[in-house]
Amino acid sequence: MSSEEYKLLYKVDSPRELKRLAPDELRAYCDELRRYIIEECSVNPGHLASSLGAVELAAALHYVYDTPEDRIVWDVGHQTYAHKIITGRREAFRNKRRLDGISGFPRMAESEYDAFGGGHASVSISAAFGMAEAAALRGEKYKVVAVIGDGSMTGGLAFEGLNNAGADKSTDLLVILNDNNMAIDQATGALKNYLLKISTSRHYNRFKQRLWGVLSHTPRLLRLCQKMGNAVKQGVLNNSNLFESLNFRYFGPVDGHNLPELVRTLRSLRGIPGPKLLHVMTVKGKGFLPAEHDKPVWHAPGRFNPETGERIVSQGGAARYQDVFGQTLLDLARMDSRVVGVTPAMPSGCSMNILMQAMPDRCFDVGIAEGHAVTFSAGLAAGGLVPFCNIYSSFMQRAYDNVIHDVAIQNLPVVMCLDRGGLVGEDGVTHHGLFDMAAFGAVPSLTIAAPMDERELRNMMYSALLSGSPYMIRYPRGNGAGASWQNEPFEALPAGRGRRMREGRDVALLTIGTVGNAAARAAERAAAEGVSVAHYDLRFAKPLDEELLAEVGRSFRRAITVEDGSLRGGVGEAVTAWFNSHGFGLSVRSLGVGDRWIEHGTPAQLHALCGYDEESIYRALKGE
Numbered sequence: 196m197s198s199e200e201y202k203l204l205y206k207v208d209s210p211r212e213l214k215r216l217a218p219d220e221l222r223a224y225c226d227e228l229r230r231y232i233i234e235e236c237s238v239n240p241g242h243l244a245s246s247l248g249a250v251e252l253a254a255a256l257h258y259v260y261d262t263p264e265d266r267i268v269w270d271v272g273h274q275t276y277a278h279k280i281i282t283g284r285r286e287a288f289r290n291k292r293r294l295d296g297i298s299g300f301p302r303m304a305e306s307e308y309d310a311f312g313g314g315h316a317s318v319s320i321s322a323a324f325g326m327a328e329a330a331a332l333r334g335e336k337y338k339v340v341a342v343i344g345d346g347s348m349t350g351g352l353a354f355e356g357l358n359n360a361g362a363d364k365s366t367d368l369l370v371i372l373n374d375n376n377m378a379i380d381q382a383t384g385a386l387k388n389y390l391l392k393i394s395t396s397r398h399y400n401r402f403k404q405r406l407w408g409v410l411s412h413t414p415r416l417l418r419l420c421q422k423m424g425n426a427v428k429q430g431v432l433n434n435s436n437l438f439e440s441l442n443f444r445y446f447g448p449v450d451g452h453n454l455p456e457l458v459r460t461l462r463s464l465r466g467i468p469g470p471k472l473l474h475v476m477t478v479k480g481k482g483f484l485p486a487e488h489d490k491p492v493w494h495a496p497g498r499f500n501p502e503t504g505e506r507i508v509s510q511g512g513a514a515r516y517q518d519v520f521g522q523t524l525l526d527l528a529r530m531d532s533r534v535v536g537v538t539p540a541m542p543s544g545c546s547m548n549i550l551m552q553a554m555p556d557r558c559f560d561v562g563i564a565e566g567h568a569v570t571f572s573a574g575l576a577a578g579g580l581v582p583f584c585n586i587y588s589s590f591m592q593r594a595y596d597n598v599i600h601d602v603a604i605q606n607l608p609v610v611m612c613l614d615r616g617g618l619v620g621e622d623g624v625t626h627h628g629l630f631d632m633a634a635f636g637a638v639p640s641l642t643i644a645a646p647m648d649e650r651e652l653r654n655m656m657y658s659a660l661l662s663g664s665p666y667m668i669r670y671p672r673g674n675g676a677g678a679s680w681q682n683e684p685f686e687a688l689p690a691g692r693g694r695r696m697r698e699g700r701d702v703a704l705l706t707i708g709t710v711g712n713a714a715a716r717a718a719e720r721a722a723a724e725g726v727s728v729a730h731y732d733l734r735f736a737k738p739l740d741e742e743l744l745a746e747v748g749r750s751f752r753r754a755i756t757v758e759d760g761s762l763r764g765g766v767g768e769a770v771t772a773w774f775n776s777h778g779f780g781l782s783v784r785s786l787g788v789g790d791r792w793i794e795h796g797t798p799a800q801l802h803a804l805c806g807y808d809e810e811s812i813y814r815a816l817k818g819e
Contacts, residue, residue: 209283210257210308211552214585222454225254225277229482230277231285237501241292241299241621244480244493245345245368246276248375248451252342252475253277256371257458260338266310266326270319270343270353272300273494274373294619294796309710314625315590317350319343320370327368338465344477346540347561360470363441369464370443370472373451375479439471447474452481491543507594513675514649516709517614520545520670522681523653525553525582527660528614534660535575537561537584539568545585545614565590567752569597569611576607581660588613588628588669595634602665603638607640609666610659612802616645616669616708617759618788618802623795631669632707632736633764636696642690643667643737645708648678651734657685669708671759673798676712691738698703702816703747703754703781707733707766710759710807717812736766739773748779755784757807762787784815 203220204227207213216224229250236243254277256267259537262282269275280288284306290296301309311322323341330337347353358537360366374701438445444467449460457475464471479494480486485504486493498507528534528550536558542548551558561568565586572582586594593614602609616628635643642662646652652670659666696711697718706714711732718728729751731743747754756767767785774781786807793801802808 201231203227204231204285207281208285210262210281213254213257213281216258218455218458221258221458223256225250225454226482228254228277228280231280231288233483233501235288235291236276236496237499239289239291239293240495240497242273242495243483244486244490244496245271245375248479248481249274249342249344249373250277250481251372251452251454251457252371252373252477253281255454255461256340256342257281258458259461260340262433263310264573265338266323266324266340267308268311268319268326268339268341269301269309269313270347271316271339271345272298272313272455273345274342275301275313278308279306281527282306292795294794294800296795298623298795299621299625301606308688312625312733314622315593316345316347317343317352319347320353320356320360320386322371324356324366324368327360327366328363328657330430331365331367338367338369340369340371342371344375345479346563348372349540350564351566352627357438357441357443364442364469366470367468368470370470372447372472372474375477376449376473382409383630408577436773442470444469444471445474446471448476449473449516451475451477483801504541514680514766515546515674515675516649516652516672517546518549519649519652519675519680520585520612520614520656523551523579525550525654527583527656528554528557531581531660533579533581535559535580535582537568537572537575537582539563539565539586539590541585541587544587545612547585565594565599569594569609570601572609573597573601573607576602576609577605581608581610583610583612583656583659585612585614587615587626588617588631589615589619591624591631592634596645598635598641600664603641605759606640606664608663610656611665611667612656613667613669615672617671618793618805619672620798620801621795622658624792627788627793628669628671629793631667631759631760632758632766633761635667636737636764636766636769641665641667643669644688644690644735647676647706647709647711647732647734649675649680650678650683651688653680653683654686654688655734658688658690661687662690664718671709676709691735693731693733693735693743694742695729695743696732697728697730699708701727701751702729703751704728704730704757704812704816705733705754705770706757708729708737708759710757710802713802713807713809714757714812717809717816720809720813721816724817728816733766733770736769739766739769741773744773744778745777748774748777748781751781753782753784753818755786755810755812758785759802759807761790762785763790776809786812786815 203224287297293298300314302312303309321340323339327339436445449456479490502602536547536550538547538560540563542551572584575582613631619626647653655668718730721728754772758766771783788805
């Protein structure tokens with residue numbers, strides 16, 4: 196649709212203009228807004244389904260609350276496309292997630308309407324509670340709302356926030372639980388079942404409809420019912436309400452796509468003091484049938500035809516690293532009955548769904564709870580199993596102590612597979628997996644491996660199974676290098692043993708992980724111009740191959756290290772420190788990510804920006 200075909204969308208450039216719409220215009224505006232999101236995401240991909248489900252909620256919040264003075268904290272950025280467009284970023288939305296464009300997630304530096312950054316799950320309640328307390332201490336009167344959804348309520352941090360906020364009945368905080376029964380995949384766990392019980396309770400819904408019918412006309416009864424809330428709800432539900440037990444007044448569930456009901460409810464709640472929770476039921480992918488019918492695929496579907504729903508998928512090419520992981524895990528599970536899989540709500544994201552479908556009793560989706568995933572895996576290992584715990588690299592940051600205290604100190608055979616290691620591209624600064632090798636390299640008894648290609652990943656997983664000790668494998672997002680791996684026999688790789696990939700005399704090139712493929716091409720180009728390069732694939736960030744390093748130290752005056760990760764505390768620093776401590780005086784230049792935040796763009800753009808794409812490595816080999 197052209198701008199002329201939108202009757203209302205281009206009339207709203209801020210929440211102030213949104214408030215001028217009549218109720219029937221607000222409904223039409225939401226329909227146009229949803230269509231605009233679909234059209235723009237079809238050509239410039241992003242997180243589609245979650246934002247489609249939150250269109251009415253975002254519009255109702257900005258319609259009722261006085262943003263940006265009132266603060267809305269969105270949990271995870273997956274829900275926020277409508278919010279971004281309403282708050283003056285309609286045109287900028289066309290370049291979301293692109294280099295120098297706006298982020299796909301809320302960013303405080305991007306807009307005054309983004310009250311708090313949100314790329315990882317379960318942070319909204321704690322952050323919003325902090326803002327509410329700050330307002331009280333400073334004598335300010337703004338309202339604070341936390342919007343949590345997409346399974347984020349299963350995270351322990353969300354309950355820490357609820358527990359703390361509920362202890363202070365004077366805290367003016369509204370938590371909106373955007374319940375779509377989904378994370379990226381189908382939601383799991385006891386909380387999902389509890390929310391389902393509330394939302395489908397015939398007695399409770401009958402009570403809710405009658406209550407809000409009365410309250411919409413008689414506000415005095417609202418205060419009276421609040422005083423009676425716990426007793427009434429317990430009587431209707433025949434059990435205690437989880438949120439009421441944490442001192443949050445519970446309201447709902449309400450239909451998150453019924454705009455009049457949402458607006459009416461939010462206006463009523465805006466005047467109620469104290470901690471309160473509104474349970475909103477939404478449909479992930481609402482308004483686009485393909486997304487409603489296949490929510491996991493349409494969470495982030497890539498490019499597609501907005502009219503037919505046909506996804507535009509690149510054909511051919513190498514397998515994705517995540518699929519190599521998923522198939523290899525199934526092969527290992529068939530080989531060894533001790534092998535089990537653990538994922539924090541990412542079975543399709545990491546391809547553990549392959550094992551889940553073939554052997555559902557050997558696979559555990561623990562919800563959005565990374566710390567629990569690691570400690571649960573430690574318990575499985577203590578019980579005689581060998582868990583493969585797959586967590587995105589940037590999410591493993593949340594489980595740092597669990598790795599140290601529960602796995603490494605006790606030397607338990609937990610295999611931690613870190614998907615999305617390195618620069619991940621369009622998801623940007625909150626999702627780059629840059630710190631894993633630097634952070635975990637300091638942990639004793641932990642082996643850290645990084646494959647150069649698909650076959651190496653497969654063999655590292657096999658070697659981890661044989662190791663009987665804590666083992667971490669990190670690999671990137673996206674497609675592999677094209678190495679043969681399916682039906683290949685397994686090969687055990689000794690921990691801390693690298694390999695020489697290319698003979699040379701002038702300069703030593705030491706790489707770790709898949710960046711070694713670009714380095715190999717750069718070495719080939721340099722050799723064609725008379726620079727003789729010896730290329731070494733370290734394979735292991737910890738322990739380092741000291742025999743290989745000694746060979747380099749004796750044979751070369753100049754070395755270059757390359758890693759898809761942080762240079763501070765990274766492999767390059769470790770290699771340089773080893774050379775220095777052993778009396779080798781060669782000059783070492785390290786390529787990787789410097790001490791700065793890297794925003795979003797394609798991986799190729801970001802590798803070039805950080806100076807370790809093929810061209811940058813080639814220039815470094817030539818001494819430029």
